[in-house]
Amino acid sequence: MAEQTSGATTGMRRVLGMPALVVFGLAYMVPLTVFTTYGVVTESTGGHLPGAYVVTLVAMLFTASSYGRMARVHPFAGSAYTYTQQSFGRHAGFLVGWALLLDYVFLPMINYLVVGIYLNAQFPVVPGWVFMLAAIVLVTGLNVLGIRMVTRMNLVLIGAQAVFVVVFLVQAFRVIAGDGTASLNGIPSLTEPFFGGDTSLSRILGGAAILCLSFLGFDAISTLAEETREPRRLIPRAIMATTLIGGCLFILLSYAGSLAFPHWQRFSSVDSAALDVLRHIGGGLLTAFFTAAYVAGAFASAMASQASVSRILYAMGRDGVLPPRLFGRLSARFKTPAVAILLVGLVSCVALVITLDLASAVISFGALAAFSFVNLSVIKHYLLDGRRRGPLAVLRYGLVPAIGVALTGWLWTSLSGITFVIGGIWVAIGVGWLLVLTRGFRRPAPKLELEHAG
Numbered sequence: 001m002a003e004q005t006s007g008a009t010t011g012m013r014r015v016l017g018m019p020a021l022v023v024f025g026l027a028y029m030v031p032l033t034v035f036t037t038y039g040v041v042t043e044s045t046g047g048h049l050p051g052a053y054v055v056t057l058v059a060m061l062f063t064a065s066s067y068g069r070m071a072r073v074h075p076f077a078g079s080a081y082t083y084t085q086q087s088f089g090r091h092a093g094f095l096v097g098w099a100l101l102l103d104y105v106f107l108p109m110i111n112y113l114v115v116g117i118y119l120n121a122q123f124p125v126v127p128g129w130v131f132m133l134a135a136i137v138l139v140t141g142l143n144v145l146g147i148r149m150v151t152r153m154n155l156v157l158i159g160a161q162a163v164f165v166v167v168f169l170v171q172a173f174r175v176i177a178g179d180g181t182a183s184l185n186g187i188p189s190l191t192e193p194f195f196g197g198d199t200s201l202s203r204i205l206g207g208a209a210i211l212c213l214s215f216l217g218f219d220a221i222s223t224l225a226e227e228t229r230e231p232r233r234l235i236p237r238a239i240m241a242t243t244l245i246g247g248c249l250f251i252l253l254s255y256a257g258s259l260a261f262p263h264w265q266r267f268s269s270v271d272s273a274a275l276d277v278l279r280h281i282g283g284g285l286l287t288a289f290f291t292a293a294y295v296a297g298a299f300a301s302a303m304a305s306q307a308s309v310s311r312i313l314y315a316m317g318r319d320g321v322l323p324p325r326l327f328g329r330l331s332a333r334f335k336t337p338a339v340a341i342l343l344v345g346l347v348s349c350v351a352l353v354i355t356l357d358l359a360s361a362v363i364s365f366g367a368l369a370a371f372s373f374v375n376l377s378v379i380k381h382y383l384l385d386g387r388r389r390g391p392l393a394v395l396r397y398g399l400v401p402a403i404g405v406a407l408t409g410w411l412w413t414s415l416s417g418i419t420f421v422i423g424g425i426w427v428a429i430g431v432g433w434l435l436v437l438t439r440g441f442r443r444p445a446p447k448l449e450l451e452h453a454g
Contacts, residue, residue: 014228014229014231016228016229016234017228017229017234018234018237018238018241021221021228021234021235021238021242022238022241022242022245023158024221025217025218025221025238025239025242025246026158026217026242026245026246027158027217028216028217029214029215029216029217029218029242029246030161030217030297030298030301031158031161031162031165031246031249031250031253032161032164032165032290032293032294032297033213033214033250034053034214034249034250034253034254035253035274035290035294036110036114036213036214036356036360037210037211037213037214037356037357037360038254038257038273038274038277039264039267039269039270039271039272039273039274039276040210040270040271040273040356040357040360041207041210041211042258042264042267042270042273043264043267043270043273044203044206044207044210044357045203045204045206045207046203047192047193047258047262047264048193048194048195048203048204048207049193049207049254049257049258050193050194050251050254050255050258051193051194051195051204052204052205052207052208052211053208053211053214053247053250053251053254054194054251055204055205055208055411056208056209056211056212056214056215056247056411057215057243057244057247057248057250057251058407059208059212059404059407059408059410059411060212060215060218060243060247060371061240061243061244061247062375062400062401062403062404062407063371063374063375063404063407063408064218064219064239064240064243065240065400065401065404066374066375066377066378066400066401066404067218067219067222067236067239067374068235068236068237068239068240069236069378069382069396069397069401070083070222070374070377070378070381071222071231071232071235071236071239072232072235072236073381074086075228075231075232075235080096080100080219080370080371080373080374081093081096081097081100081370083373083374083377084096084370084373084374084377086377086381087376087377087380087381087385088373088376088377088380090444090445091434091438091441091445092373093445094430094434094445095427095430095431095434096369096370096373098426098427098430098433098434099365099366099369099370099426099427099430100366100370101309101366102362102363102365102366102423102426103216103363103366103367103370104305104309105309105344105347106359106362106363106366107216107301107305107309107363108139108302108305108306108309108344108348108351109348109350109351109354109359110213110356110359110360110363111135111298111299111301111302111305112132112135112136112298112302112348112351113132113271113351113354113356113359114294114295114298114356115131115132115135115295115298115299115302116128116129116130116131116132116135116351117269117271117272117356118272118275118291118294118295119131119291119295120272121269121272121275121291122287122288122291129352132351132352133349133352135299135302136345136348136349136351137345139299139302139303139306139345140306140341140342140344140345140348142303143303143306143310143336143341143345144331144334144336144338144341144342145334145336160293160296160297161293161297164289164290164293165249165253167282167286167289168253168256168278168281168282168286168290169252169253169256171281171282171286172256172257172259172260172281173256173260175260175280175281176256176259176260190259192262193254193255193258193259193262194255202414205410205411205414206414206415206416208411208414209361209364209368209411209412209414209415210357210360210361210364210415211250211364212363212364212367212368212371212411213360213363213364213367214246214250215243215246215247216363216367217242217246218239218242218243218246219239219370219371219374221235221238221239221242222235222239257274257277257281260277260280260281261276261277261280261281270357271355271356274290275287275290275291278290306341306344306345306348309340309344310336310337310340310341310343310344313327313337313340313343313344314327314328314330314337314340317329317337317340326339327339327340358416358418358419358422361415361416361418361419362419362422362423364411364415364419365412365415365419365420365422365423366423366426368408368409368411368412368415369412369423371404371408372404372405372408372409372412374404375401375402375404375405375408376401376405378397378400378401379397379398379401379402382396382397383397383398
């Protein structure tokens with residue numbers, strides 16, 4: 001086992017303040033990710049995408065509060081894995097870390113799928129799989145070479161997306177105003193995109209469960225605790241601010257799109273439905289602007305997510321959780337975990353055959369499982385172990401996280417059956433591997449160092 005060192009002994013500089021933390025969280029979330037599952041969730045909810053985002057935001061705010069509570073007592077990298085390990089022990093921590101890996105393995109696939117879908121929509125003569133395969137090869141090659149510039153482009157990417165958001169909203173409300181009233185567009189009232197009509201609550205909850213992937217990023221802020229000036233104070237605030245800002249942006253963008261183009265039954269393709277909305281709102285110019293900004297953001301996100309999961313696999317190999325001879329070595333030439341990077345690139349080829357809605361749901365499976373354990377960790381640490389008493393303590397450390405558990409659990413059970421099959425197989429593999437590592441639970445579970453996990 002490699003010797004582990006804390007952030008204090010490795011000399012990491014505490015230079016991050018509130019603005020930098022929020023920018024990091026928003027860059028990780030990618031504000032334009034609202035268009036990734038725009039058609040999929042709009043169709044599954046019967047045109048109530050904004051309503052599904054409201055449900056998801058409420059659930060995420062309760063969970064974000066729990067992340068903030070745990071960040072105050074454990075201001076270290078590792079996030080949900082660390083909080084679960086400290087509260088429920090190594091075995092539970094291992095399995096939560098294993099569930100997080102499912103997110104990170106599938107997250108690059110989402111980006112490759114988006115690249116293929118939207119470039120194919122712009123250049124239909126070229127099959128989407130060609131764009132996907134080219135992106136996989138390029139991103140994998142750059143990661144092997146050790147490219148790290150993506151982390152320095154967060155502010156630039158956020159700025160570019162902010163410009164697009166402003167242009168989109170101006171154009172969308174211009175179209176709405178030009179039509180006179182929303183009812184002329186076929187919408188009975190301005191509240192219809194939220195919870196109106198005959199769509200059942202179960203359909204909205206199913207869509208909300210998928211939308212959890214849009215919020216992946218607020219939790220990643222907690223991994224910067226060892227580089228933040230006042231982590232116990234700033235990390236919780238940044239987590240809540242990022243969740244609220246990101247959620248409001250998602251709701252506003254989806255609401256504007258729903259009012260400007262309510263004819264969701266006419267989508268040419270649910271996977272690229274956002275392009276139908278954009279063409280209606282701003283024509284070819286806005287569509288081209290979106291495609292360029294979104295594909296560039298997806299490419300950068302693919303680089304970051306593939307680099308993250310490959311480093312996690314390397315750490316697991318280094319710590320003996322995975323075969324160290326295969327995963328625990330760096331390339332002698334490039335000083336990167338080349339084997340892990342190549343493996344992730346190979347697994348990412350599943351994007352050539354998987355659907356966007358299934359990949360999105362699988363990511364949400366792991367995220368919701370981790371979110372549930374963070375909420376439970378608050379109850380365990382403060383009420384049971386810390387013996388906090390009194391009405392205020394019960395409200396803060398009991399009722400709020402309990403609502404978070406209930407909401408995330410509700411969303412979790414709203415996922416599709418095939419999602420549970422894939423997630424269940426992944427968990428079963430993790431349990432089996434844990435049995436091997438612990439010799440049938442006769443030895444303590446290894447400590448996974450998930451510095452970059454969310």
